[in-house]
Amino acid sequence: MKTSRPSRAALAVVAAAALVAGSAAACSGEDDGTITLSVGLFGDFGFGPLYEEYSKLNPEIKFEERIAEFSDHHTNLTTHLATGSGAADIEAVEVGFVSQYTAQPDRFHNLLDLGADELEGQWLDWKWQQALSADGESLIGLGTDVGGMAMCYRTDLFEAAGLPTERDAVSALWAESWDDYVAVGHQYAEATDGAYFFESSGNMFRAMVEQAPEGVYDRDNELIVESNPAISEAWDLSVEAIEAGMSNRLGAWTPEWNAGFNEGTFATIICPAWMTSYIETNAPDASGLWDIATVPGGAGNMGGSHLVLPEQGDHPEEAYAFIEWLTAPEQQLKVFEATGNFPSTPSLYEDEALTGLTKAYFNEAPVGEIFTAAAQAVQPQYQGPLQGDVLATIGQGLGRIEDGSQTPEEAWAQVLNDLESFK
Template identity: 40%
Template sequence: MRHLHKGVSFAIGLAVLGASLAACGGGSSGTSGDGRIELSIGTFTEFGYEDLIPEYERLHPNIKITHHKTGEGGPYHQNLITKLAAGNGLEDVVAVEEGHFSDIIDKSSKFNDLTEIGPKDVTADRWLNWKYEAGKDKDGRLIGYGTDIGPLALCYRKDLLQAAGLPSDPEGVKSLFATWESYFAAGDQYVARTGGKAWFDASSQLYNSMVNQLETGYLDRNDNLTIETNPGIKAAWDRITGAIQRGQSAKLIAFGNEWKTGFQQGSFATTVCPSWMLGVVEENAGPGNAGKWAVTDAFPNGGGNWGGSYLTVPKQSQHPKEAAEFAAWLTAPEQQLKAFQARGNFPSQTQALSSPQLLQQTEPYFGDTKIGQLYSEQARKVTRAQYKGPGDGQIQENVTSPALQAVEQGTPPDQAWRQVVDEAKKIVK
């Protein structure tokens, strides 16, 4: 998932959920009237490529590039699936968000293997291992070059924790956020000491983070539904619904209007913070809360990732080799650092993560915390990529999230869980 936050050097803004804008037009490739090879690229929201594309054209005078940019990610990916089925209309280079990458895995034969058509000097060690591995299909074919990532941390209100008698500095809170047990135990203390104020904003944010940390998610590598056989999924459900029943949830819908207002009003004390969320926090909390919000390089049970994308080359392209070279250039560490400076997209390339340009990046709104260094360390805590089979995103967005909202409104957790299992089975038949 990807966001743009205007006017903030690092952060990226409002959420791409519930999108309704029409997707951009299809791509075409061939040769221009002046003999240049024509390439097209399709992206959604903000990738930071506006200055990079002209730079590539200057470096490659034989290439002409058309950029099709869509404002929202939902319709973009729906349109992508439609064009894949039709066999035409896709750009030469197509961006795919990691949450939707599972939807093209079973259609990976329609994409080029980048290890076959891409530059031979582009090797796996360019990326964090888990990011590179997640760009492969079940047969081990590299379908996508990794762009950005969303390493996880926790954001919290320092003043609210301090008022509740809890540690409030970034080092002190690490013990609170070390494990899910310690996190929810701290939540119980917070609720008790504040007369029932909410510890976290939205249950689905935490639940999805817990599930994503499991070795196996909703589907195994054979695309079998694991929701009844994977004990970790039910354990996470029991843990989050128990916290809801103990009053820890603010019962807000993530990225909804009340959720946005909640940042200003101090309606909750903690929220899951992938790197791109910092801009969302600042945008919604406003200048009046500058310095009250903090972020720490701790996340329960070690870490995780939420967000990021890949660049693919569909077999529809008339110039797959040139398209792969362009995608490889865009995902080189030098270019990803430029995209980071332009739009705050946190790079997935190992050289970029060690760059002083990134490590020295600070964020004044969060007390001049060295954001680049913090999220680089969080990114390295992720050791593997959980397999995401077809339907995984639908289960997360259309099944478990509404079910958790129902629990927050009074539905018994066991009843809601039975609905989750039934609805998941309808998606994965």
């Protein structure tokens, strides 16, 4: 979901190298009988070793990985689909955008026609349903990871604020609700100077909304941002936290956000499984200072992706064979071990190889156990056609409150005005 995100500078180098290598393979490959499959991703999905493993099993298949920024990736994919050219053979789609594409299944190869009809029970039911067209006749993607939520926190900053640091005790601080979480934030703000309680209100808002029975759309694909009480409650609580000075006001995926993990400028962050690898990558000097508690408000899902095959791709059978292998439980487990992206295949959820995993970086936190419980507890929420864009628009409104450019009333009014273009 999009899914662990390493430094953007590193991604640029990797992507450039992959593109050069892949282009060379594509130019020469057709002559020697090889096929080069292009794979479009946002961030590092941990597929590198698996490309090598698959090519050893299938020497005729080579890979070209293209990596773009999260928003650019989805914008580019939409453009490529509209123009009929430019898409990779395989594209990753984050959960907030998948419903936009299931509404236009003719732009993708129907995976049910390629053999996926025999695999339905392999995934969490709601993960499978997310990639189905409304009539159930087309499946556009196979699921990679899911983003069952937890809460990562800095033990050193909690200790400095006089708060408990052991993960069960921290979980108990906000066991009942997000109101409890904000109440702890008030305690933290009163006890500290110069360190914020969380990095940005946008993630807090999204987590609260993702836990609600309904989010920004109803099942008729009507926007319910203005009428859904869960939205207004999440907005009001987020505004309260902003006005109390809890937010570090850091934009996600920015260099400042990355640096904040290592420098300890904020104490907590909403933490789907994929976030753990991101923290570890960007805060190498903070090992043992981060730990993992449960998330307020019960279960919820934030992030996760599907792999889709645009109709314009030249090698659908080969591409499908690869993503079927890549999303099988064995490979999903390897990705989790390497990157923290949590499997969407429940056959692993009682496997000690998954549930017994711990992370030394997070004080030996039992990540397998924590995120298995999080994934199993998710109550799926309907995702509307422009889910990701709607949430981003609301997040931008909160950002304008954070930077002082608008009052809460002005920001909400602009959000509603901006959302008119999505109706």
